[in-house]
Amino acid sequence: MRDKDLTIAVLGCGRHGYACHLRDAWLTPGRQLGKAIICGLLKQSDVSINSIEAAVNSDTSKVDLSKQLREGVRVSKGGNVKAANAADVVILACPPRAMTSILGEQGMDAALKGKPLVSVLAGVTTSAMEDVLKGGGDAPFCIFRALPNLAIATCASATAVEAPKSSIPREMVDVIDKLFRSLGGITYVPASNMNAATVMCGSTPAYVALFLDGMVDGAVAAGVPRDKARSMVAQMLSSTAALLQSHSPSELRESVCAMPGCTIQGNLVLEEGCIRGTSARAVKTAIDAASKLG
Ligand SMILES: NC(=O)c1ccc[n+]([C@@H]2O[C@H](COP(=O)([O-])OP(=O)(O)OC[C@H]3O[C@@H](n4cnc5c(N)ncnc54)[C@H](OP(=O)(O)O)[C@@H]3O)[C@@H](O)[C@H]2O)c1
Secondary structure, eight states: OOSSSEEEEEEOOOOTTOOEETTTTEEOSSOOHHHHHHHHHHHOOSSOEEEEEEEESSHHHHHHHHHTOOTTEEEEESOHHHHHHHOSEEEEOSOGGGHHHHHTSTTHHHHHTTSEEEEOOTTOOHHHHHHHOOOSSSSOOEEEEEEOOGGGGGTOEEEEEEOOOTTSOHHHHHHHHHHHHTTEEEEEEOGGGHHHHIIIIIIHHHHHHHHHHHHHHHHHHTTOOHHHHHHHHHHHHHHHHHHTTTSOHHHHHHHHTOSSSHHHHHHHHHHHTTHHHHHHHHHHHHHHHHTTOO
């Protein structure tokens, strides 16, 4: 398969009641990973996309998404198999509990044979999906697992990708690699690390946001207008991310705290609050919880 003029189906991209501005590619609060994926697909420019099939489960979501329709995106309710049949690449973005009913729909196995199925479901293994998909002809199933985060809407996701099985054709692996690279950075991990990756890519933006929220409050308490504090914190996060490309977190902390100035004073207060142990425990607890999601 080639990365030319792909038709992509996203199964599970509703979330009724919320507005999603596909052209502007940002989302109102809510989870809606499927919609975020569509926003990113429309924004990226590395892969040529012919059309997008968006499958939802409710009338409200269909009406909602259709309002934001732009040329090349077709929304259907109850049309998972039709969307999968029309697609070159199928992305499964429903809640984990809906996997069995969607992949078990009559005709879904035939629709998916020989084409890439990329699941973004937390806690659902490739073998659990293979168990549901049976029959459908001779071609093999080519199941990928990717765990992005909501920044996929702006092509800035941190996406963990499970190392693909060696039975999947190289050409297909390359297309999926290019597609997800066009939506942000990707890290390949073994299947045994996918629950950890769910947390490291999907959940940790919420933890970082909690920490930053406290920093904004601290600045406001010292007299900084809230909008200025937010703007500085967001820019600081981008520059920290840039520095982390070439430094480990502990190297970065040590070099910024090198002199006996204000930074080390603040660092000592954070250490009194056990920030390192608390964040390590939070991540470990979330990984344990992720293993029970499927
Ligand atoms: N949110 C994140 O940051 C994140 C990160 C990594 C992975 N994930 C995974 O991504 C998946 C989606 O997450 P989410 O937070 O967007 O979930 P969600 O809001 O609970 O579900 C997504 C959509 O799936 C649709 N759906 C449910 N059953 C369906 C069916 N039978 N056919 C077609 N569509 C169906 C629903 O559409 P209606 O609105 O029409 O009912 C719903 O809007 C989950 O499996 C989650 O584990 C999420």
